[in-house]
Each structure stands twice: as C-alpha cells, then as structure tokens.
Amino acid sequence: MIFVTLGSQKFQFNRLLEKIDSLIAAGTITEEVFAQTGYSDYVPLHFTYQKFLDGTEFKEKMKQADIVITHGGTGAIITAVKQHKTVIAVPRQSAWQEHVDDHQKEIVREFGEQNLIQPCMNVDDLGEALAQAEQKTFSEYRSNTDRFISDIDNYLQSEIIKKNDSGSRRL
Numbered sequence: 001m002i003f004v005t006l007g008s009q010k011f012q013f014n015r016l017l018e019k020i021d022s023l024i025a026a027g028t029i030t031e032e033v034f035a036q037t038g039y040s041d042y043v044p045l046h047f048t049y050q051k052f053l054d055g056t057e058f059k060e061k062m063k064q065a066d067i068v069i070t071h072g073g074t075g076a077i078i079t080a081v082k083q084h085k086t087v088i089a090v091p092r093q094s095a096w097q098e099h100v101d102d103h104q105k106e107i108v109r110e111f112g113e114q115n116l117i118q119p120c121m122n123v124d125d126l127g128e129a130l131a132q133a134e135q136k137t138f139s140e141y142r143s144n145t146d147r148f149i150s151d152i153d154n155y156l157q158s159e160i161i162k163k164n165d166s167g168s169r170r171l
Contacts, residue, residue: 003065004035007073008052011099014042015123016090020069021046028127034061067133069126072104077111081141087117088129115139 004020006013017040023029024046033047036058053061062068068080072091080087089112091105092098105121112119116139120129 001061001064002029002031002033002067002069003061004033004037004047004049004069005058005061005076006036006038006040006071007076008038009073009099010039011092011097012040012042013038013071013090013092013098014040015096015098016069016071016126017042017044017049019123019126020044023127023130029130031067036061067130071098072108074107077107077117078141081111081116081138084140086133086136086138087111088120088126088133089117090120090123090126090129116141 004017006016017035017037020029020033020035021044024033035044035047035049036053037044037049037051039051050057062080062083062085065085067088068076068085069088069090070076070080072089077087077089089108091102091108093105094101108117108119108121111117118129118133118136120126
C-alpha cells in the first residue's frame, strides 16, 4: 500500500493529490493508495482518503504502507524512515500557496543527499520518482539525538569547570 500524508498544518497540497490521481488513472500506480489529505480541498477520484487521522489511525496506516509519499515536513519524513519505509518526499512550494516559504525544498534535498529518501522536487516527476525509489537501496536512518545531548552535556560541564577554575561560585 502507498500511504500519502500531507501533515496537519493549514496549507493545501492539491497538486500532489491531483498527480497521484492521474498516475492511478494512467496505470502507473497500481497499488492501493490511502491519503491523509489535511487541509487540501481536492477530492480524490481513484483512491481513498481521510482529511485527518488520529494517532492510532496514522500509526496503523504507516505500518501497512510499503511506500510513503509525503510533503517535505521533517516530522513526516523522519517518522517514515525510522520505520524503514520507502519515502518519496515532495516539497510544498510557496508559489502555489502550499506554504509560507520554500524551506521544504532544502529539507527534501538534504534528506535525499543523505540517501534516506527519494526526493521529488517537482510534482510532475512523481512517476519517475516512484520508479527510482523501487530500484534504490536507501541508507539506514541514524538519530543524532544521543550525540546532541552528549555535546550539550560536555559543553555545560566545561562551563562549570571554567567557572570553578576562575574562582566563581559553584553551581
């Protein structure tokens, strides 16, 4: 199954939903598709959808999916790659009133450069992105959280030592 998730921010992404519908109609996508469409107002013709999913429903759809097609939000991307899903991310674009700026292009490009996802910078290239993703072996996601916490801890410890060495009051 292909799970399409467009997040819960108050922005539409009709272009992506329309493209998925056209790929199904053309026979390019033959798998079952389910979409969480968020604030989009496009009504899919060839796949099932729900505007919003609660946490349990979202987890179940993600679990069922082989492929996740998502907008360029970090939360959606990381959630899917942590579960070893094939992820195709398409950035929202401000020119289409899909977001306030084009930061999702940078996010999608970075995850693509790390070989964690299949980037699709242009909605019109979604069919090609699907074909490429099916042939690709992706890198495994590794969280930097532990290293980040360790770096902060090391910094704080060094600041405490500096204060103690300078005769300042102990923390």
